[in-house]
Amino acid sequence: MSHEYFNPVRSVCGAGALSSLPQVLADLGARRALLVTFPEARSLGLVRRVEQLLGAQLAGVIDDVKPNPDVAELRDVYDDFWRGGGQAAEAIVAVGGGSAIDTAKALMVATASGRFDEMVAALAAGRGFQPAQARTLVAVPTTAGTGSEVTPWATIWDRGAQKKYSLHLPQTWPRAALIDAELMLSLPASVTLQSGLDALSHALESIWNVHANPVSDTFAVAAVHEVLDTLPRLMRRLDDLALRDRMATAALKAGLAFSNTRTALAHSISYEMTLRHGLPHGIACSFSLPMVLQRATGQRGDRDAVLERALGPLDAAPRRLAAFIEGLGVKTRFADYGVGDLEAEAMVAHALTGARGRNFIGQALEAAA
Ligand SMILES: [Fe+2]
Known part of the structure; x- marks a missing residue:
């Protein structure tokens, strides 16, 4: 291809x-x-x-x-x-x-x-x-x-x-x-966390994306590995220049990945969570990642293979991803943000039809379901 x-x-x-x-x-x-x-x-x-x-x-x-x-x-x-x-x-x-x-x-x-x-x-x-x-x-x-x-x-x-x-x-x-x-050494913990999770979201969103290609995948997988490894350590040592540099490089790689694919469902959901519920972007685009990963898994063999390279065995990956995000103090369910099941369902359905939602690999199947 x-x-x-x-x-x-x-x-x-x-x-x-x-x-x-x-x-x-x-x-x-x-x-x-x-x-x-x-x-x-x-x-x-x-x-x-x-x-x-x-x-x-x-x-x-x-x-x-x-x-x-x-x-x-x-x-x-x-x-x-x-x-x-x-x-x-x-x-x-x-x-x-x-x-x-x-x-x-x-x-x-x-x-x-x-x-x-x-x-x-x-x-x-x-x-x-x-x-x-x-x-x-x-x-x-x-x-x-x-x-x-x-x-x-x-x-x-x-x-x-x-x-x-x-x-x-x-x-x-x-x-x-x-x-x-x-220039990042003085960033407070909250912004460090939000921007780090934004980078993780960019990387994953470029993988479960209809525009993904082998080059964007290479950047994305590396970015996921580096964020998972670096962000928790950086949150404990905000003044560590080497960790700041590693996160900056991870975010750059995530940027290079999604510069060619754009984002997908998690970002499409985020816009409503920011407008309606006032969530900062980095939280709004990352709290739903485990749920979106669950939806992405099994849609396409080639995407499953790249997700597995990024996150390990896929049967446990959504649970591990949720544990990672929650471990940083960020809740991962809609209900945690005051969004009930019905509103959440409607929000996801609406997000799938948005410009970014249509980049999601599960879009066609979800819309048909
Ligand atoms: Fe973003």
């Missing part, structure tokens, strides 16, 4: 990788860069660090990125940036978790009018748009999990409409990712 794998992102990994930012920008031909980051980046010294690295090359700083960026928060930032034609910067450097990187992806592509509402209308109508201009993105993740640094997708929330949109264009691939575990 023929298959194809594509990922255009240059990744620079290792403690201190942020120092290569000036050279990476020079290699991309970008003379001026805008920093997009989260509010605490200033007190953590991250903004100062980038200011020192870039000097006069730094065109500006946007440091008020909120978690799970919403259209209501993005509108002004976007309109301000493109009102000036975005001339001030040839590149955007996103430093932060998925929210900072996703905000930068929304910001980097100009609509014809330069107005954000034009993008939202296109996303809401389910159609892409041809950017009038685009900027170059360098992503510097400060969490180990999102994978956004090696994918073209951005999740944009519209809580007013109880919806989430997925922005993805050929222009929204980052050109480079600087994966520097030193």
Whole structure:
């Protein structure tokens, strides 16, 4: 069977990788860069660090990125940036978790009018748009999990409409990712756990996926092994740079896996759990993994073989996976989150019909049942 794998992102990994930012920008031909980051980046010294690295090359700083960026928060930032034609910067450097990187992806592509509402209308109508201009993105993740640094997708929330949109264009691939575990040392336990489970979910979701291929499988299996081995130890030693580095690499591999497959049922379920029940993404997309694994098992022989490489004998794998997640303090049943059996059934049925749910290998059989 023929298959194809594509990922255009240059990744620079290792403690201190942020120092290569000036050279990476020079290699991309970008003379001026805008920093997009989260509010605490200033007190953590991250903004100062980038200011020192870039000097006069730094065109500006946007440091008020909120978690799970919403259209209501993005509108002004976007309109301000493109009102000036975005001339001030040839590149955007996103430093932060998925929210900072996703905000930068929304910001980097100009609509014809330069107005954000034009993008939202296109996303809401389910159609892409041809950017009038685009900027170059360098992503510097400060969490180990999102994978956004090696994918073209951005999740944009519209809580007013109880919806989430997925922005993805050929222009929204980052050109480079600087994966520097030193930047992750100050992450609190809660974010370390949530992002680590997000990475585990990305890896597994790329295996029980109709778009899986042998290359994505290789990245995914390695990522699962590394997360299962590293995350519990890291939770006990948050200041261990070697463990931070190993989790960062695991999350990168999971990102490289799902950059070609997208996610599947567990993420499709997560969007409702986040919108309706307020669960953080990393918990919302991982609590259901044992249940989804149970549904995936036995659907396709080739997928069973890869799942077994990742998780060991499949008869006991859902139980072991649940024990792993619960061992980290995360409950794995809908009822634990106040979702009753009927609501859970309806949520899963609805999730199977969503864009990500349709990537799940059990989709056709489940829908027919
Ligand atoms: Fe995710």
